[in-house]
Amino acid sequence: MYFSKKIINWYKINCRKLPWRETKNPYYILVSEFMLQQTKISIKTIKSYLNFIKKFPNIKKLSQAEEKDVLKEWEGLGYYKRAINLHFFAKKLRKKNKTIDFFPKKYKDLIKYKGIGPYTGAAIASICFNEVIPAIDGNAYRVFSRYLGVDYDLTLSVSINKLKIFILKMMDYNHPGLFNQAIMDLGSILCKPKNAKCLLCPIKSSCFSFKNGTVYEFPVKKNIIKKSKKNRFFYYIFIYDHHKNLCILNKRFSKDIWKGLYDFPLIESQKKLTINEIRYNVWKQFKLNFDTVIYKIKHKLTHQILLIQFLNCEITKKNFYNNKYLEKFLFIPYEKICEYPFPSPIILFLKHEKMI
Structure with a gap:
């Protein structure tokens, strides 16, 4: 409770003001999460998100669109497979439910769709539907590995599953979406890969890496092989x-x-x-x-x-x-x-x- 209370209080004061955080509409959150896969938040991303939502304001409109028009709205963001998967998701939902606006509410159901991986599924399920599940992206790996002093290789799936058990014990079960968003921003604003702002961190007094001077030794990633271009x-x-x-x-x-x-x-x-x-x-x-x-x-x-x-x-x-x-x-x-x-x-x- 100490950990979650500290970061949520910090988040309420310091969170980034983003348009998709002004809603719990799962479709809007879905679009934002697809856009942010492998892409950093920027003015360009925010503008693209707003234009996309304006063009395709709901699942029905997106499902009825031609692929050409969807990709045109995605133009300039790169990784176009994300847009194709998002369009496919909309079409599949409307095919299953032609009379109502249905949206999967559970993590286990969300990750059945192409393009929705563990992080995206957990983010939507926790933010929109209050499911208690950790959304672990690169920021979260960094925050928790530094805070806990996780010395095992986080490129391995067995290590990730082990880390999730620890995180579940630290989560705020009443506000899981808020907790996950707080971790995202903490990692992005303070607990950076380089030039971390540890002195401003709300949990520094109990952070393993801060107390031991090992901040830049985490997360441990041993199996990364760089491919030549x-x-x-x-x-x-x-x-x-x-x-x-x-x-x-x-x-x-x-x-x-x-x-x-x-x-x-x-x-x-x-x-x-x-x-x-x-x-x-x-x-x-x-x-x-x-x-x-x-x-x-x-x-x-x-x-x-x-x-x-x-x-x-x-x-x-x-x-x-x-x-x-x-x-x-x-x-x-x-x-x-x-x-x-x-x-x-x-x-x-x-x-x-x-x-x-």
Whole structure:
């Protein structure tokens, strides 16, 4: 009780003012939790959340939307699989319950859905439905491992389950959602990975790490293997038919980055290509001539670096549209291009060309 009372009192005074904390509507909390998976809270995130809720104010509206429109509202947040999973969740709920607005209330039911993991499920169940269950994210791992002096490897599931037993004994059973939110903010505001503000912490007098000077030795993570980043070379073919006012787009379906988003016809290589090699590849696949590389960008992702070039191509053959290779692409009116969701490098290119 000492621990939970201290952090909840601190939270009531020092909590971050966030729009999704002004409600217990499970749909709003769900949207916020999906957006915050692998993403830090920022002005951009808050703006995206407000725009998303305005566009899709409830489960029904989201379930009726086209995937293209959902991804468009998610544009710029990255990790687009989150948006696809959120959309899938809405559609599945409405399919099961067409006449009422049903929402799973229990943790065990929430985590059955794709995209809702242990943390997201626990956050929703505790905040919206008062279920006593710890929501353990990176902040929570750090707070509890430092406070308790947990010296076992928290990359192991057996260690996480062991930690949950301790946390359940420390939770406020009357206000589990408030408790979980307090831990989130304590870890984000004070108990930081670096430059922790221990002197301001409400529980420092009973914190193992503070008393023993071992704050930065926790949490213990022994099994982390850093993956080296691989380079990928993307050569985008930007084709605009001035006579027909059409741009050619590609929808990404494969289990790769940016699934569900749109880009341009692409030539990918494992190595950097020379101008002649690019010209040969373009001609071979599209029967087009390109006059120049009009834009270059290096785009860094978690485990890969994309070295991207955009090629400006012109249609030189009258029978260009008879090419069977083009059947998988979309032909979009120039003025409609802004309606489609694109990954960040494509957005930067379109802005550079003043198309959006």
